[in-house]
Amino acid sequence: MTPSPTPSPTTPRADALLRLEGISKTFGGVKALNNVSLELQAGRVYHLLGENGSGKSTLIKIIAGAQPPDAGQIIVRGQSYNQLGALEAIRAGIETVYQDLSLFPNLSVAENVALTTQLDLNGGQLARMLDWGKVKRIAIKALERVGLPTHAGFLAAPVETLPIAVRQLVAIARGIAARASLVIMDEPTAALTQREVENLLLIISSLREEGVSVLFVSHKLEEVFRIGGSVIVLRDGVKVLDGALSDYDETKISFVMTGKQLDQTTYRTGQPQSEVLLEVSNLARGTAFADVSFALHRGEVLGITGLLDSGRNELALALSGVHPATSGEVRLEGSAVQIRNPRDAISLGLGYVPEDRLTEGLFLTKPIRENTVVTVIDTLLKGIQLNFAAMTAKAVGFVKDLQIATPSVDLPVSSLSGGNQQRVMVARWLATKPKVLMLHGPTAGVDVGSKDALYKLVQRLAEGGMGVIIVSDDLPELLMNTDRILVMKKGRIAKEFTTADLEKDLLTQTLLSEDSSAQQ
Amino acid sequence: MKALWGRVSARPEFITLGLIVLLVLGVSLLEPRFFSPQNLVATIRTTTRLGIFALGVLLVLAAGGIDVSFTAIGVFALYTTTTLTLMFFPTAPFALMLIVSMTLGALMGLLNGFMVWRFAVPSLIVTIGTQYLFTGFLKTFVGTKHIMDIPAAMDSSGTASLLQFSTADGVRVTLPLLFLVLVVTAVLTHLLLTRTLMGRAVFAVGGSSAIAGRLGFSVRTVQLFVFGTAGLIAGLGGMVHGSLNRLANPSDLVGTELDVIAAVVLGGARVSGGSGTVIGALLGVVLVVLINNSLILIGVPSTWQKVVIGGVILVASGVFSKRSGA
Numbered sequence: 152m153t154p155s156p157t158p159s160p161t162t163p164r165a166d167a168l169l170r171l172e173g174i175s176k177t178f179g180g181v182k183a184l185n186n187v188s189l190e191l192q193a194g195r196v197y198h199l200l201g202e203n204g205s206g207k208s209t210l211i212k213i214i215a216g217a218q219p220p221d222a223g224q225i226i227v228r229g230q231s232y233n234q235l236g237a238l239e240a241i242r243a244g245i246e247t248v249y250q251d252l253s254l255f256p257n258l259s260v261a262e263n264v265a266l267t268t269q270l271d272l273n274g275g276q277l278a279r280m281l282d283w284g285k286v287k288r289i290a291i292k293a294l295e296r297v298g299l300p301t302h303a304g305f306l307a308a309p310v311e312t313l314p315i316a317v318r319q320l321v322a323i324a325r326g327i328a329a330r331a332s333l334v335i336m337d338e339p340t341a342a343l344t345q346r347e348v349e350n351l352l353l354i355i356s357s358l359r360e361e362g363v364s365v366l367f368v369s370h371k372l373e374e375v376f377r378i379g380g381s382v383i384v385l386r387d388g389v390k391v392l393d394g395a396l397s398d399y400d401e402t403k404i405s406f407v408m409t410g411k412q413l414d415q416t417t418y419r420t421g422q423p424q425s426e427v428l429l430e431v432s433n434l435a436r437g438t439a440f441a442d443v444s445f446a447l448h449r450g451e452v453l454g455i456t457g458l459l460d461s462g463r464n465e466l467a468l469a470l471s472g473v474h475p476a477t478s479g480e481v482r483l484e485g486s487a488v489q490i491r492n493p494r495d496a497i498s499l500g501l502g503y504v505p506e507d508r509l510t511e512g513l514f515l516t517k518p519i520r521e522n523t524v525v526t527v528i529d530t531l532l533k534g535i536q537l538n539f540a541a542m543t544a545k546a547v548g549f550v551k552d553l554q555i556a557t558p559s560v561d562l563p564v565s566s567l568s569g570g571n572q573q574r575v576m577v578a579r580w581l582a583t584k585p586k587v588l589m590l591h592g593p594t595a596g597v598d599v600g601s602k603d604a605l606y607k608l609v610q611r612l613a614e615g616g617m618g619v620i621i622v623s624d625d626l627p628e629l630l631m632n633t634d635r636i637l638v639m640k641k642g643r644i645a646k647e648f649t650t651a652d653l654e655k656d657l658l659t660q661t662l663l664s665e666d667s668s669a670q671q
Numbered sequence: 672m673k674a675l676w677g678r679v680s681a682r683p684e685f686i687t688l689g690l691i692v693l694l695v696l697g698v699s700l701l702e703p704r705f706f707s708p709q710n711l712v713a714t715i716r717t718t719t720r721l722g723i724f725a726l727g728v729l730l731v732l733a734a735g736g737i738d739v740s741f742t743a744i745g746v747f748a749l750y751t752t753t754t755l756t757l758m759f760f761p762t763a764p765f766a767l768m769l770i771v772s773m774t775l776g777a778l779m780g781l782l783n784g785f786m787v788w789r790f791a792v793p794s795l796i797v798t799i800g801t802q803y804l805f806t807g808f809l810k811t812f813v814g815t816k817h818i819m820d821i822p823a824a825m826d827s828s829g830t831a832s833l834l835q836f837s838t839a840d841g842v843r844v845t846l847p848l849l850f851l852v853l854v855v856t857a858v859l860t861h862l863l864l865t866r867t868l869m870g871r872a873v874f875a876v877g878g879s880s881a882i883a884g885r886l887g888f889s890v891r892t893v894q895l896f897v898f899g900t901a902g903l904i905a906g907l908g909g910m911v912h913g914s915l916n917r918l919a920n921p922s923d924l925v926g927t928e929l930d931v932i933a934a935v936v937l938g939g940a941r942v943s944g945g946s947g948t949v950i951g952a953l954l955g956v957v958l959v960v961l962i963n964n965s966l967i968l969i970g971v972p973s974t975w976q977k978v979v980i981g982g983v984i985l986v987a988s989g990v991f992s993k994r995s996g997a
Contacts, residue, residue, distance in 0.1 A: 215885075217885045237886060238889075241887045253885055256878055256945075258871070258878055267887060271887070277872050278867070278868075
């Protein structure tokens with residue numbers, strides 16, 4: 152099975168609402184978008200799909216004028232741009248509902264909804280009087296459409312006082328308040344309840360009837376198929392599919408999105424031992440997750456997956472002590488333990504490699520040596536001074552062992568590629584000789600070669616008796632490396648799979664399905 | 672109770688007003704002279720001087736910045752304008768002197784705004800630097816001597832009265848005409864912040880400059896405008912200050928910026944930006960001025976005034992952070 156061939160660069164059509172030609176964008180050596188061309192027609196719904204890190208968000212930011220492309224052309228109704236400014240995009244009728252919502256926390260609901268339309272009407276000129284009556288009228292109209300209240304108290308409420316689902320609806324209201332010709336919605340349903348989602352789907356179809364195009368991003372394929380329209384799939388920054396949604400089904404789309412099943416390689420080499428290493432019972436934290444129980448055996452590799460809002464991240468953070476669990480029990484090697492903070496986790500032998508190594512872990516401007524030994528710095532003292540010789544020896548040992556490509560441990564971590572940075576992160580935790588190693592999204596933004604090296608390392612560690620937990624939304628990664636996979640949904644473990652006899656399609660469907668049929 | 676708290680938290684000026692009322696009640700019980708016309712007018716005089724500066728500070732805070740150079744700008748504009756007037760046009764009308772002073776202030780403010788925007792340096796650092804720069808430049812190139820013999824128009828404007836009367840014990844009390852400058856500036860600033868697109872853009876940038884930029888607001892324009900206008904207001908404030916004191920002193924004002932910033936924060940503007948009202952800032956100034964005045968009246972040593980103001984700031988910031996904390 153191969154993805155259907157990418158249509159050759161589209162032939163220019165006069166009535167195209169928006170055309171992208173050969174858009175490329177590179178971040179720190181990584182190609183986020185590679186020569187992407189596409190064409191959007193008026194009054195249609197397009198679904199932009201792809202895994203995390205496939206380039207969707209970058210593409211959206213380029214269309215919305217929040218980021219310039221490195222190369223390529225953006226053509227809006229025949230008008231060609233090398234890059235769009237934010238105001239130009241809005242003036243060209245492109246409204247964006249960002250994934251982070253991009254609301255002003257301190258401003259009122261009415262202003263958040265209608266201020267940008269006023270800015271647009273005045274051509275970006277700020278030296279204008281503001282017509283509050285008009286602002287309120289526009290806001291009320293848009294809020295009614297998304298089903299929010301329109302009384303004065305709500306209009307005047309600062310957005311920071313609202314719950315997240317209401318903020319999401321306010322962001323959508325802003326997107327449809329202006330008379331846009333294209334509304335981009337980046338994962339607008341993640342925070343919404345089923346009823347609110349239904350309403351959003353109605354809004355989308357009425358927008359389509361009014362001749363407004365919608366570019367919709369969602370990980371929930373069920374929604375995507377209910378809305379219908381066209382589909383554009385990105386994978387590793389390249390457009391791999393562009394066609395009518397009716398020609399595909401969920402399985403095929405998932406396949407095109409990941410495209411990795413052709414790699415039949417499995418990395419899993421060892422066998423779990425019988426001894427239970429870590430036992431988690433009824434673990435819970437606020438509204439994030441509850442009732443989580445599982446066991447990890449010595450030498451076992453356990454996968455945990457789920458969508459962004461499933462509680463998987465919060466579970467990982469709880470086990471690492473960053474945001475501790477509020478109730479439940481954790482037993483390590485048979486005895487009950489308390490994980491109240493990261494220090495507890497480290498001293499118990501629970502290593503945690505965080506998801507975002509740039510903000511949660513590495514000291515980018517500091518040398519590789521310091522970054523590697525920071526977790527065990529208290530063992531590398533000479534009196535009260537740091538023992539640099541011992542630090543260097545330890546760091547050099549890891550550089551060799553994990554094949555970190557650097558001429559010297561004196562160089563800052565920022566000089567390394569993503570894959571090598573990740574290895575420094577892993578080395579730091581291996582230095583603590585953990586009993587359990589938790590890897591959170593270990594290969595996000597990491598190239599294929601480094602993935603391979605990391606997977607082999609994981610297997611080696613497991614064979615040495617360590618228990619490894621991989622928290623990831625990269626399904627092939629879990630299938631190739633684990634013994635068992637737990638799927639989390641709405642803060643609970645919805646399903647447990649034994650990896651050996653698991654089909655990827657089944658896992659994808661379980662992950663993406665909205666209904667509860669797959670849960671029991 | 673909850674509804675009341677909701678209303679108060681939406682309008683933090685109420686807290687400031689409440690503190691003022693408490694203070695007035697408490698002090699007037701201890702010292703009946705508190706309600707004397709002299710004391711009232713003295714309060715208004717000080718409020719006029721601090722209040723004008725507070726409006727500029729409010730603008731910058733609302734846009735998410737902080738400006739500690741406004742006192743240096745004020746004194747630079749005052750002293751330079753006075754010197755130039757005496758040199759070239761001793762009979763210049765006061766309005767012309769105000770225009771020169773405000774222009775000088777605006778230019779210095781624009782320099783602040785340009786540096787903040789161009790080099791993306793925190794405005795606190797930029798304005799600490801320019802405070803030294805402006806003060807040093809003034810004393811090196813313009814002069815260091817006090818000017819007691821100020822231009823005639825400046826003198827007469829400073830002493831001109833809006834309201835004059837004699838009290839029962841024969842003391843003549845004068846409410847200065849320049850109080851109107853504060854009133855007019857406050858009304859204009861209020862209209863600017865609440866009724867113009869620029870005013871709302873100031874709050875938008877103060878809420879998040881990254882989001883404002885993404886949504887098409889020109890962050891550069893807003894920053895240049897905010898710092899330029901704050902400079903202009905500082906130039907105005909400097910001139911009014913000099914006229915009321917009938918003195919142009921190059922060592923004046925600098926060092927008092929925290930009093931003004933504290934007053935604005937006491938009026939409900941968050942140091943983190945994106946909030947604040949003109950009425951709140953003015954109430955904050957009144958509160959600070961009243962604390963100073965009344966403590967003197969009831970015989971508290973002046974060193975204690977700082978302790979009280981510090982305590983009030985800490986308590987108020989605790990209340991305000993509870994308001995914003997979610």
